[in-house]
Amino acid sequence: MTHSAINQSLADFIQASPTPFHATEQLAQRLVAAGYEHLDERTDWALKEGGRYLVTRNGSSLIAFSLGRPDQLHTGLRLVGAHTDSPCLKVKPQPELEQQGLWQLGVEVYGGALLAPWFDRDLSLAGRLTFRTGDGHLGSRLIDFKRPIATIPSLAIHLNRGANDGVAINAQTDLPPLLAHCHEPKRQLRDLLKQQLLDEHPDCQAEQVLDYELSFYDTQAPATLGLKGDFFSSARLDNLLSCHAGLTALLESDGAQPCVLVCTDHEEIGSSSACGADGPFLEDVLSRLLPDNAERIRALQHSVMVSADNAHAVHPNFADRHDGNHGPKLNAGPVIKINSNQRYATNSETAAFFRHLCDQAEVPVQSFVVRSDMGCGSTIGPITASRLGVRTVDIGVPTFAMHSIRELAGSQDAAYLIKVLTHYFNSAQLI
Known part of the structure; x- marks a missing residue:
């Protein structure tokens, strides 16, 4: 898909997803149209080798998984996580x-x-x-x-x-x-x-x-803007852009490897809910994929989670709010997010792994570290890593005006993210 086609697909997805309930419905509809089977947590599951499935909880969170070639689960899962809610x-x-x-x-x-x-x-x-x-x-x-x-x-x-003085x-x-x-x-x-x-x-x-x-x-529709169409403006880019990228990459992957897309609600308020990343939803699904505890632990230790959530691009009017060596730019590729206090779950191994993926996919990659005198936000990455013990890297597309009613990204970056996530889903080797 071209950048413009990807951005139009993203715009359509966001426009149809004013709430996490609608976003989950849109994700499910697109997965079912691609041949994924909708499972019900309240019934028994009869999973088939190489099957493709999705399950929702609370109507606002979704997990989709493709089992890949037979007997591949023990070699590790390729997990991508995002969230469906926005301020x-x-x-x-x-x-x-x-x-x-x-x-x-x-x-x-x-x-x-x-x-x-x-x-x-x-x-x-x-x-x-x-x-x-x-x-x-x-x-x-x-x-x-x-x-x-x-x-x-x-x-x-x-x-x-005094309105312009900050009220x-x-x-x-x-x-x-x-x-x-x-x-x-x-x-x-x-x-x-x-x-x-x-x-x-x-x-x-x-x-x-x-x-x-x-x-x-x-109600304002998403738009590609700028003299040369450099920017993509929309509500809820944080984090429907990552949900859309994960979905598109999963649907475009070759299906040979076991892959999991996790889109959960309530990240913006801490993820502590039955359907949030700090709840049991993902663990419940994985326990049904791999019922044997020892086998599940072995598989997770072979696995990697890519936690995809937007990053702060360096704002030209407020460049002093960034560390001078870590100012991600729009249209320069996804950002690896690092924090020594584990507000992001990235470590040297998972950062290197993602850099390697970007190099193989011919996608530019950047780094972000918050200024040492400023507080750092967080994501579902540390939560998932602590609950599952899975190696995790926190990444995201650089944006301006995060948590505004209208956010701004580069018009090329969604395509970059989809490209590297597709390569990740297709990768025969993890760390």
């Missing part, structure tokens, strides 16, 4: 607000969001609804309004003369999005959701929406 504004359980004749919804900040860019955007709403049907059964469906239905207006500078944003009082004028009887969100549910799923027979998990998102 956002989530709707509270009882969110209705009526202020100054306007109808708003109370929101809670999810993850370490950069809040200022959320103002004055055309927002929509998407997520999962759980409802009761007319015959008393429970059901769940995904909804997506798609069209702009809300905004968070800024306060005019005339009323806030703190109060998440409780400053962020409730504006949706409509009030009217009588009072608006109820669940009534609006029920109508949207029936519009999108007319066969669901919903009688009452009982609960929901909903997120606001920016």
